[in-house]
Amino acid sequence: MTEQAFLEQIRANQGIIYKLVGLYAYDAEEKKDLYQEVLLQTWKSLDSFRGEAKFSTWLYRICLNTILTQKRKNSRIDFKESLEDLPVSVKNISEEKQDTIRLQQAIRKLAETDRAIISMHLDGYDNPEIAEVMGISNNHVAVKLHRIKQQLANLLNP
Amino acid sequence: MIMNINEQWRNADEQKDKDLEALLELPVISKLPSKDPVKKIKQNLIINSIFGIVIGCIYIVILFRFPFWQLFICLGIVLGFTIWAVAKAFQLYQQLESKHPGYSVLEKMEEHYTNLTKFLKLQQNVGLIIYPISAAGGFMLGGYVGSGKPIEQFMSKPAVLIALVISIIVLVPLCHYFAKWMNKKAFGQFADVLKQNIEMLKNGE
Numbered sequence: 001m002t003e004q005a006f007l008e009q010i011r012a013n014q015g016i017i018y019k020l021v022g023l024y025a026y027d028a029e030e031k032k033d034l035y036q037e038v039l040l041q042t043w044k045s046l047d048s049f050r051g052e053a054k055f056s057t058w059l060y061r062i063c064l065n066t067i068l069t070q071k072r073k074n075s076r077i078d079f080k081e082s083l084e085d086l087p088v089s090v091k092n093i094s095e096e097k098q099d100t101i102r103l104q105q106a107i108r109k110l111a112e113t114d115r116a117i118i119s120m121h122l123d124g125y126d127n128p129e130i131a132e133v134m135g136i137s138n139n140h141v142a143v144k145l146h147r148i149k150q151q152l153a154n155l156l157n158p
Numbered sequence: 159m160i161m162n163i164n165e166q167w168r169n170a171d172e173q174k175d176k177d178l179e180a181l182l183e184l185p186v187i188s189k190l191p192s193k194d195p196v197k198k199i200k201q202n203l204i205i206n207s208i209f210g211i212v213i214g215c216i217y218i219v220i221l222f223r224f225p226f227w228q229l230f231i232c233l234g235i236v237l238g239f240t241i242w243a244v245a246k247a248f249q250l251y252q253q254l255e256s257k258h259p260g261y262s263v264l265e266k267m268e269e270h271y272t273n274l275t276k277f278l279k280l281q282q283n284v285g286l287i288i289y290p291i292s293a294a295g296g297f298m299l300g301g302y303v304g305s306g307k308p309i310e311q312f313m314s315k316p317a318v319l320i321a322l323v324i325s326i327i328v329l330v331p332l333c334h335y336f337a338k339w340m341n342k343k344a345f346g347q348f349a350d351v352l353k354q355n356i357e358m359l360k361n362g363e
Contacts, residue, residue, distance in 0.1 A: 003184055010182065018175050028177070035178045039187045041194070065266045068355060070193060099162075100169040112351075113359045116263065122167040135262025136359060152163065 001046055010039065013056045016123070020063045023108055023115050034067055041066045057125070061133050064116050106155040110148060117141065118148045195270055195348065196254055199277045203247045203254075206284075210244040224299060226309045232295035239288045246280055264359050271352045278341045278349070285337025286330065293329050297322055 001009070010017075017038055025031035042062050049058050107115050113134070120130045127141045134141065181187070217237045221230060254273050261269075301312045312318060 007182070007184060014179075014182070015170075018178060019170055021178070022170075022175075032177065032181060033193070036181055036187055036190055037193050039182070039184075040190055040192055043184065043188055044192075061263075064263050065261070068263055069195060069266050069270045069352070097169065100166045103163060103166040104170060111355075111358050113263070113355050119167075122164060133262060134359065135264030156163075 001049070006043065006046060009055045009059075010042070013059050016056060016059055017063055019119065020060075020067060022104065023119060024067045024112070034070065037070060038063050038066045057129065057133070060120065060123075060125075064133065068112060068116065102156065103152075106152055109155060110151060114144065114148050114151075117144055118152070121145055121148075196273055199273060200251055200254055202277070203251045206281075207244045207247045207251075210240050210247070214240045214244070220299065224302065226298075226302070228309050228313065229295055229298055229302075232291055232298065236288055236292045236295060239284075239291070243280070243284045243288065250276055250280060264356065267352055267356050267359070271349065271356060274345055274349050274352070278345060281341055282334065282337050286334045294322060294326055297325060 017035060021031050021034040021038065025034050042059060045062055049055065107118060110118065117130055117134060120133065125133075127138050127145070130145075131138045131141045136144075214237055217233045217240070221233055221237075253276075298309055298313065301318065302309050305312050313322075
């Protein structure tokens with residue numbers, strides 16, 4: 001793959017990277033660090049992409065592997081405010097966007113590996129695909145997803 | 159509820175991040191130093207090995223400069239352990255092959271955790287063995303240079319012998335715990351998080 005083709009693929013799929021680094025980064029600086037490291041690892045691992053899977057699936061795997069094996073500032077993000085207490089600047093935006101921010105907040109409250117599983121699920125990956133990327137069995141993914149959905153429901157509708 | 163969540167998640171797709179978008183410059187990114195922990199451990203191993211070789215050479219010079227059998231035993235042991243530590247570091251360096259990121263998340267996390275614990279164990283062993291014996295050699299050498307007397311004469315005083323034994327008794331656990339503390343400070347939280355994530359992912363399998 002040429003540099004140009006690589007950049008085009010990244011631009012087409014950069015929503016994946018944005019969402020994932022946003023779910024794990026502690027602050028804006030770390031978000032940039034993680035983003036750069038993901039891009040670096042993706043570029044360096046390009047030889048391993050043989051086109052058997054979709055580029056987006058391959059990118060997902062690289063993103064999660066890079067993020068979850070990086071030495072980061074703080075593994076667990078504990079928000080001081082509840083999910084309902086969004087900052088004033090955020091309260092001025094549309095209700096749809098507020099809901100999206102609440103969902104992201106709720107996912108960030110989950111365990112790190114659970115965040116990976118639910119984000120893949122919400123991005124439309126089926127259980128066998130999630131199982132392959134995460135390295136666990138299909139049944140285990142199903143059990144985990146059930147538990148994660150319950151947790152999310154509790155967080156979003158206390 | 160789930161449909162609602164799916165919708166909310168799709169909305170997140172549309173959110174752009176101008177700060178991150180500005181970083182998408184391949185010539186810049188390809189030149190950035192990687193923060194891959196395996197690479198960092200490898201760099202540490204190279205630095206430790208270089209230090210080990212330099213220190214080993216200094217020991218050899220000291221052994222030729224001050225040919226006393228007591229010093230020879232202490233520094234000889236330290237030199238032996240230094241060579242052992244350098245060999246171990248080299249062996250570990252060769253073993254640390256970072257699998258490409260196409261492996262599963264669980265495999266990658268387990269690989270990193272294994273590499274990290276091997277590295278930390280090596281560092282702690284070095285702290286436990288090399289520093290205290292090295293200190294004993296330094297004690298004798300310092301005593302010889304400071305007092306201007308031969309080592310036999312300097313060491314024949316009971317107070318000096320007691321001071322040496324006490325310093326070794328204090329230094330062995332101190333060096334060991336210091337090495338442990340340093341490791342914990344540098345990699346402790348990272349190792350804990352990796353372990354916790356591996357357990358979380360396996361939990362219920």
